[in-house]
Amino acid sequence: MFDQLFAEIEQHLKDMIIPYLMSVLQTMFxxxxxxxxxxxxxxxxxxxxxxPTIFGMVRNISExxxxxxxxxxxxxxxxxxxxxxxxxYNNLANxxxxxIFKWVFKTxxxxxxxxxxxxxxxxxxxxxxxxxxxxxxxxxxxTAVDASALAAMQSTIEAMDIWSIFALFFQVSIIMIVTQxxxxxxxxxxxxxxxxxxxxxxxxxxxxxxxxNKEQSSVCINYGKSLFALGLQGFLxxxxxxxxxxxxxxxxxxxxxxxxxxxxxxxxxxxxxxxxKTNTVAKAILQCT
Numbered sequence: 001m002f003d004q005l006f007a008e009i010e011q012h013l014k015d016m017i018i019p020y021l022m023s024v025l026q027t028m029f030x031x032x033x034x035x036x037x038x039x040x041x042x043x044x045x046x047x048x049x050x051x052p053t054i055f056g057m058v059r060n061i062s063e064x065x066x067x068x069x070x071x072x073x074x075x076x077x078x079x080x081x082x083x084x085x086x087x088x089y090n091n092l093a094n095x096x097x098x099x100i101f102k103w104v105f106k107t108x109x110x111x112x113x114x115x116x117x118x119x120x121x122x123x124x125x126x127x128x129x130x131x132x133x134x135x136x137x138x139x140x141x142x143t144a145v146d147a148s149a150l151a152a153m154q155s156t157i158e159a160m161d162i163w164s165i166f167a168l169f170f171q172v173s174i175i176m177i178v179t180q181x182x183x184x185x186x187x188x189x190x191x192x193x194x195x196x197x198x199x200x201x202x203x204x205x206x207x208x209x210x211x212x213n214k215e216q217s218s219v220c221i222n223y224g225k226s227l228f229a230l231g232l233q234g235f236l237x238x239x240x241x242x243x244x245x246x247x248x249x250x251x252x253x254x255x256x257x258x259x260x261x262x263x264x265x266x267x268x269x270x271x272x273x274x275x276x277k278t279n280t281v282a283k284a285i286l287q288c289t
């Protein structure tokens with residue numbers, strides 16, 4: 001009689017806990033999948049489309065505050081370049097008219113570059129967006145757990161005793177909290193990249209103003225490398241997301257639920273760490289100093 005009563009109580013507790021447990025698991029998987037989908041969407045967005053209000057503010061500051069400073073730097077660089085050319089021709093003792101035209105042409109190109117700064121910088125991210133969108137068509141970025149996997153998971157849970165279900169419920173609660181924290185961390189990483197892009201773009205006229213002089217052009221070259229590295233970082237983020245999705249989909253959620261759930265946590269931590277490293281890897285590839 002007591003065994004029957006205990007069995008009924010156990011079954012009643014299972015009927016209450018298991019639906020709630022499955023709801024928590026579904027919410028957790030949806031949260032992870034939504035965050036991964038957000039990553040794939042955000043990194044393929046150009047700075048102008050990501051937040052038009054912020055982009056407009058950055059462009060206005062760059063053109064009204066930074067551009068005059070770049071003009072002063074360009075004037076200095078152009079004068080310095082002319083002095084170097086004069087010295088190189090023995091203070092005009094060996095005068096040739098073509099070097100004047102060379103200087104005028106280089107100065108003209110430099111002026112055109114800084115007056116069209118945003119066209120050049122946005123071209124970098126337009127190319128990066130094209131690469132990322134093409135990669136998105138090849139890379140699987142979905143971590144969704146299908147209905148059959150959830151049904152198999154529920155069948156496995158229903159076969160457990162009540163104490164195992166309580167232990168699973170406790171672990172799922174912890175995993176849910178950890179997953180939420182990691183999701184916010186990943187969100188921060190993606191937005192930090194975009195803020196960094198806005199900061200680079202806002203100061204673009206200053207390094208581009210050094211283009212006209214061979215000695216000073218290293219500033220412009222290093223800036224260009226860093227800008228391309230930010231664009232390349234988006235592609236590396238997509239690679240990380242693709243690897244993460246493949247790892248999640250390789251987990252067997254029906255046979256070892258606890259191990260699979262902690263595997264989700266481990267892979268999410270790995271994803272966050274990998275996203276942190278994408279900026280360093282991109283700069284290392286382009287040898288940014």
